[in-house]
Amino acid sequence: QAELEVGDEVMTAAGIYGFITGFEDDIVWVEIDDDVQIRVSRGSLQGKVRTPGLLEMTGKQRLGDAINKAGGALPGANLNNVNLAEKVSDGLQVVVDQHGSYVLRPGEAGPAGAGGPSGGAAGGTSAGGSGGSGAGGGAAGGKVNINSADATQLETLDGVGPATAKAIVEWREANGPFRSVEQLMEVRGIGPGKLAAMKDGVSL
Numbered sequence: 424q425a426e427l428e429v430g431d432e433v434m435t436a437a438g439i440y441g442f443i444t445g446f447e448d449d450i451v452w453v454e455i456d457d458d459v460q461i462r463v464s465r466g467s468l469q470g471k472v473r474t475p476g477l478l479e480m481t482g483k484q485r486l487g488d489a490i491n492k493a494g495g496a497l498p499g500a501n502l503n504n505v506n507l508a509e510k511v512s513d514g515l516q517v518v519v520d521q522h523g524s525y526v527l528r529p530g531e532a533g534p535a536g537a538g539g540p541s542g543g544a545a546g547g548t549s550a551g552g553s554g555g556s557g558a559g560g561g562a563a564g565g566k567v568n569i570n571s572a573d574a575t576q577l578e579t580l581d582g583v584g585p586a587t588a589k590a591i592v593e594w595r596e597a598n599g600p601f602r603s604v605e606q607l608m609e610v611r612g613i614g615p616g617k618l619a620a621m622k623d624g625v626s627l
Contacts, residue, residue: 468493470519471500485510486517486526500524566626569607570600582620587612601627 469475473494487507490496499521509526516527567576569591577588590611595601598609604625607613 468517468519470517470524471497471521472519473497489517490519566624568627569604569625570595570627580621580624582617587617603627 468478468489472490475493478489478492485507486505486509490502490507496502496519500519501521501523502519503523505517505519505524505526518525518527567580569577574585574588574592577583577591578585583591587610590613591607594610601607604622604627605618607618607621607625608615
C-alpha cells in the first residue's frame with residue numbers, strides 16, 4: 424500500500440474529500456476548502472472487533488464511532504470499562520477484550536492481567552476512561568506518568584506543588600498528551616531548574 428504524501432487527495436472518515444497539506448506526529452492535516460483545514464487523528468483499535476487495525480478519525484468523533492467504524496464489537500466483548508462518549512485523540516490504542524476493554528494513551532502499559540499488550544503496570548485508563556485519580560498515573564519503576572496522572576499524583580514529584588500540578592493538568596487538557604519530558608518547559612511555572620529536579624521521576 425502506497426504511503427500518503429502532501430498533495431494527495433483523500434476522503435476522511437466523515438466522507439469529506441480534501442488534499443493533504445502536511446503531517447505532524449500522528450496528525451494528518453487535510454485542506455477541504457481554501458480557508459478550511461481539519462485534523463485527522465490516527466489511532467489503533469485491537470481485539471474483539473470485526474476489523475482491527477489503524478483507524479483515521481476526524482473532528483469530534485468518539486470511541487463509540489471508532490468501534491463502529493471497525494465493524495462493531497464481536498459477540499462476547501465487554502465494553503463496560505470504556506467510555507464510548509470519550510473523544511478520540513491522537514495515538515490512542517483501544518483494546519476490546521472479553522474480560523474488560525481498556526484505552527491506552529501514548530506511553531501507557533496495559534492493565535495487569537489483561538489480554539492486550541503488556542500485562543505490566545496499571546497504566547491503562549480505568550473505568551470510563553476518564554483519567555481520574557486511580558492507578559492510571561503510575562508507571563513502571565515508580566515514576567509518574569505525566570500524561571495520565573492527576574494533580575495529587577503530580578505533587579509527589581520533586582519541586583512540584585499544587586500550583587504547578589494544576590498548571591500541568593491544564594496544559595494537558597488544552598494541548599493533549601506530552602510528546603517528550605522536555606515539553607514540560609512549556610508549562611507555566613516550570614523552568615530548567617524545576618525540570619531538572621522532577622525529570623528523573625516522570626515518564627510518558
